[in-house]
Amino acid sequence: MNTPTDTYVRIPGESATLFAAALGEDTEGTVVLPGDADWDTARTPWQLGVDQRPVAVVLARSPDDVARTVRAAGEVGLRVAPQSTGHNANPLGPLDDTVLLRTAGLGGVEIDVERRAARVGAGVVWGEVSDAAAEVGLAALAGSARDVGVVGYSLGGGVSWLARSHGLATNQILAVEIVTADGRLRRVDSDHDPDLFWAVRGGGGSFGVVTALELRLFPIREVVAGTLFWPLERAAEVLHTWRRWTATVPDEVTSIGRLLRFPPVPDIPEPLRGRSLVAVELASLLDAAATNDLLTQLRALGPEMDTVGPTPVEQLAQLHMDPPGPVPVTGDGLQLDALPDSALDAYLDVVGPGTDMPLLTTELRHLGGALVRGRIEGGAVSGLDGQFLVYSGGITPDAGSAAAAHVALDAIASALAPWSAGALYGNFSESPRPAAALYAADTLERLRQVKAAHDPHDRIRANHPIPPAGS
């Protein structure tokens, strides 16, 4: 990763000038080159800890801009990295042979109520889709934060608050509009370019630049959701009870057990500011009475705060208390194929009370249900193999705090290594990983064949790249 302290001369290199010339004057969008007044704004991702230094940035406004960018970059031997928000900018690595193609200008959410589907431009974030769908009584498989990009999240998998009942978001993609490395815009679905359609659903952004997605929506207006909080000192009894409880709940219930260490800063609301807590967050599609029955065991532990109750489905975006805007984050995840008492004890030895844990959140998401691979017909990733998904992260404004966060992430990964499931989950992998760490061997081989068929010279760069077969 580049660090902001490196010397960085902001003048357009020869490649940038050649690229701008190849692109010509006819784009609706904006080409931003090093030295331009808006260079720093254009190149900065949501993940503020990443200092992106591409050859040029294109702020696309139309699918035609995307196609022109891909063609012009190809003509001058550059690569193209599509990016909507930059939530997962960390693994991209140095961009010195790459045009950064920002898609935020490709807006638009169209809801087809009859078909229960949404067509969503590549710049759209989840809050926009959830709000538009809620107006007509529908819900999408949105991420926990309103400002996560629909495309990056959906191509990488997509674990929502409805994950155990409805599976990964990627398997509810109905069609993809995509510019491939040859600069051609195509619409792919199960009947058109089915191999490409299979690959993008879980294989990520290696296969082309998506300009729009069509997604399935669900007739859900309200859920029962909220959080139970206890002081951090009670982490062991709460998380052990929660873990046993997860084995008993139906697929309609998706939950997270987490430890939170809130800094004493004004952005954090008063009851939580400066506190260290253990929490169980949940969303349930059962009615309030049935959900309350299920919660008896957890409520018997006497939570200090209890916010569980009927909730409009679009308000699930507040449940996880993600940062409302760009921040420097250091985080990472892994999957566990089991969480026996010994695993939870090993985890708590590293993250629990009495440890010097610098991370703001250390959390365990309950998987299973409709997330079990193959339960829902899908693409390259039709489910997750693990029983639990681990994510840990902190706000790291400087090199010292980032280094401390990395030490903590390594300690968590080592403690849980005996229970680690084979593949990592791409969306929660915030470090560069070889493709073999993310996909089973047969899936990866097929992904590489599709990549070779559509992008043999590896022009399109993803956060988690799939190398073309034969390379």
Ligand SMILES: Cc1cc2nc3c(=O)[nH]c(=O)nc-3n(C[C@H](O)[C@H](O)[C@H](O)COP(=O)(O)OP(=O)(O)OC[C@H]3O[C@@H](n4cnc5c(N)ncnc54)[C@H](O)[C@@H]3O)c2cc1C
């Ligand atoms: C605060 C926060 C909350 C999160 N919550 C969840 C959650 O609840 N569930 C979950 O599963 N994940 C979650 N994530 C992880 C998130 O899904 C990934 O970071 C995802 O990659 C973000 O997509 P993006 O488009 O916003 O990010 P970006 O960094 O813009 O994109 C990530 C990658 O997606 C690909 N991509 C993006 N746009 C395009 C495009 N138009 N065409 C082709 N490829 C493209 C590229 O390969 C790009 O490198 C969360 C992350 C954060 C930081």
